[in-house]
Amino acid sequence: MQMKTTSVAAVCASVNLNIHKAKTKVLKYNTENSNPITPDGETLKDVESFIYLRSIIDKQGGSDADVKARIGKAKAAFLQMNNIWNSKQLSTNIKVRIFNTNVKTVSSTVQS
Structure with missing residues (x-):
């Protein structure tokens, strides 16, 4: 997940787009990995659930x-x-x- 996030951040930077780290959240689904995701050295916040397109998404799926x-x-x-x-x-x-x-x-x- 860290590699994918770093890759997305690099592609975004190449076209002058930035990932807003304060607004970006991480929901880890069905994983044993508890390492934090850190694009550009700043740790993204882990969440238990969030709302996307008016639907609640949670860890249980x-x-x-x-x-x-x-x-x-x-x-x-x-x-x-x-x-x-x-x-x-x-x-x-x-x-x-x-x-x-x-x-x-x-x-x-x-x-x-």
């Missing part, structure tokens, strides 16, 4: 944390609209449309 987070967000969105769900003035059809646009989109796996 599964989607459990991501699914739990999406369910939690959908539950929060649902509970915020409690007055809508209890309203006698809105039809069931309108409530379903509100649910589809405000709750289902939060937990959706396809996000733009």
Whole structure:
């Protein structure tokens, strides 16, 4: 991993690009190697998980944390609209449309 990172840093430098070391994180997946990654002598921060394209990536490689987070967000969105769900003035059809646009989109796996 160190060799690949050094190689990427060298190619970046050759075209006047820099790796922002404060923003760059390392997630080691399925490895015994605990050596730090140090491009240009500066150690990159090791993390347990991070968010990439609205999905949680973690060391286990599964989607459990991501699914739990999406369910939690959908539950929060649902509970915020409690007055809508209890309203006698809105039809069931309108409530379903509100649910589809405000709750289902939060937990959706396809996000733009």
